[in-house]
Amino acid sequence: MSATTRRTLLAASLAVAAAVPLALPTPALAGIASDTAFLKSMGDQLVAVVNGPGTQAEKQAKLQALVDKGVDVEGIARFCLGRFVRLATPQQLATYIKLFHGVLMRSITGHLGEYKGVGFTVDKSAPGDGGTIVTTTITRPNNAPAKVQWVIDQVDGQPKIEDVIAEGTSMRLTQQSDYAGFIAQNNNNIAALIGAMQKQAENQPGA
Amino acid sequence: MPASRRLLATAALLLPALAGCATVPQNPEARAYYHQINDPLEPTNRVFYVVNDALDTVLLKPLALAYHYGTPEFFQHGVHNVLSNLDTPVVLANDMLEGNPRRAGDTLMRGLINTTVGLVGIFDVASGWGYPKHSADFGITLAVWGVPAGPYLYLPVFGPSSPRGVLGIGGNYALDPFSWFGRGYVVQDFGFTRSGLTAVDTRAGYLSDLDKIKAQALDPYATLRSLYRQHRQAEIDAAMHDETWTVPDWYPQPAK
Numbered sequence: 001m002s003a004t005t006r007r008t009l010l011a012a013s014l015a016v017a018a019a020v021p022l023a024l025p026t027p028a029l030a031g032i033a034s035d036t037a038f039l040k041s042m043g044d045q046l047v048a049v050v051n052g053p054g055t056q057a058e059k060q061a062k063l064q065a066l067v068d069k070g071v072d073v074e075g076i077a078r079f080c081l082g083r084f085v086r087l088a089t090p091q092q093l094a095t096y097i098k099l100f101h102g103v104l105m106r107s108i109t110g111h112l113g114e115y116k117g118v119g120f121t122v123d124k125s126a127p128g129d130g131g132t133i134v135t136t137t138i139t140r141p142n143n144a145p146a147k148v149q150w151v152i153d154q155v156d157g158q159p160k161i162e163d164v165i166a167e168g169t170s171m172r173l174t175q176q177s178d179y180a181g182f183i184a185q186n187n188n189n190i191a192a193l194i195g196a197m198q199k200q201a202e203n204q205p206g207a
Numbered sequence: 208m209p210a211s212r213r214l215l216a217t218a219a220l221l222l223p224a225l226a227g228c229a230t231v232p233q234n235p236e237a238r239a240y241y242h243q244i245n246d247p248l249e250p251t252n253r254v255f256y257v258v259n260d261a262l263d264t265v266l267l268k269p270l271a272l273a274y275h276y277g278t279p280e281f282f283q284h285g286v287h288n289v290l291s292n293l294d295t296p297v298v299l300a301n302d303m304l305e306g307n308p309r310r311a312g313d314t315l316m317r318g319l320i321n322t323t324v325g326l327v328g329i330f331d332v333a334s335g336w337g338y339p340k341h342s343a344d345f346g347i348t349l350a351v352w353g354v355p356a357g358p359y360l361y362l363p364v365f366g367p368s369s370p371r372g373v374l375g376i377g378g379n380y381a382l383d384p385f386s387w388f389g390r391g392y393v394v395q396d397f398g399f400t401r402s403g404l405t406a407v408d409t410r411a412g413y414l415s416d417l418d419k420i421k422a423q424a425l426d427p428y429a430t431l432r433s434l435y436r437q438h439r440q441a442e443i444d445a446a447m448h449d450e451t452w453t454v455p456d457w458y459p460q461p462a463k
Contacts (some may be wrong), residue, residue: 083240107423168440168444173433176433177433178429179425180240184429
């Protein structure tokens with residue numbers, strides 16, 4: 001390689017390096033800031049409900065309202081059904097999404113008591129797969145601090161929580177594996193999954 | 208620990224004998240899923256899952272419950288800390304093999320501090336002094352070196368694993384100085400006690416988590432497979448992108 005080519009290459013790479021920050025659309029950066037603020041506000045409200053006064057039923061109702069407002073329940077439900085979203089009939093899909101809403105609420109509100117005294121700090125935010133990834137540290141009395149990441153994406157112009165990644169394990173990915181495994185074990189029959197979810201809902205009422 | 212070696216040998220002999228392979232689906236999407244889960248031995252793995260689950264229900268879980276509710280919490284913490292302190296040589300060796308000198312430094316300091324000030328490891332003083340605990344084992348080391356995990360394996364007794372995981376178990380055993388000593392009764396009893404306590408301590412640590420998974424998952428086998436792989440990948444990522452500072456907490460920190 002001649003000296004000139006090297007210099008040209010160097011100049012070119014410097015130009016590219018200089019241009020990259022300019023090329024980054026500013027809305028993306030603004031998006032990260034607003035997504036982080038959204039998560040912080042959601043987290044503060046969740047913590048206030050969990051640690052605040054009120055009966056178990058009152059707290060569950062408040063949490064349900066928060067989840068409906070800030071979590072993309074339908075999007076997560078569709079993700080968890082994986083390729084079977086396209087294979088399900090519209091009616092199956094509607095029933096499934098309704099049942100999934102119950103699954104999500106039960107898994108959040110079912111262990112309310114364990115989260116007494118919970119606190120969190122926002123550590124950093126970065127763009128990632130499927131939206132902004134906000135990294136937080138969750139503290140609970142008598143528990144080691146846990147690193148929990150939240151995936152935030154825009155749904156109809158509103159920021160929504162799409163996934164929770166606790167110590168490297170993604171909630172929606174794990175749930176998707178569960179459903180995919182179950183459907184595969186039942187001859188790829190979506191009705192079997194819906195039946196099992198219905199049975200689960202009957203056995204664990206309260207949400 | 209000759210017992211665990213015998214167990215591994217038995218498992219290695221049993222596996223091909225029981226190897227029922229899943230049939231590759233014809234449907235392109237189903238085939239993509241089949242390759243994505245990378246579990247060609249699924250029928251056999253599910254058998255071992257059921258066997259392990261039964262063993263757990265009648266043996267390990269009751270032991271762990273008795274241990275959890277029958278002994279004081281400070282005792283359980285002490286046992287856990289002593290066991291994890293005994294792993295120091297293996298963790299240190301793997302930190303170095305992974306090319307993580309900062310993590311190796313943490314491990315060395317943890318071992319020195321906890322063995323002395325922490326009274327043979329009963330108290331984890333080092334964590335409070337800025338030397339936090341981290342995971343390192345030969346399976347992670349192989350992953351850092353670029354060895355692929357291979358298909359999913361559900362091992363008898365050991366549980367979720369992979370061919371790389373099996374090599375990892377062997378590598379850890381070879382790297383453990385406690386496995387180099389003689390074969391006397393004292394050494395053997397120490398080995399058995401340590402393995403037994405490790406099993407109970409580990410199981411006690413997962414009591415509520417495993418109960419939740421079994422209660423909520425529709426296919427606990429597939430859920431555990433996913434959780435195991437994700438957790439393993441997170442440990443490998445942490446080992447590959449080590450962000451530990453050279454200086455401990457109590458020393459003025461460099462600007463990030």
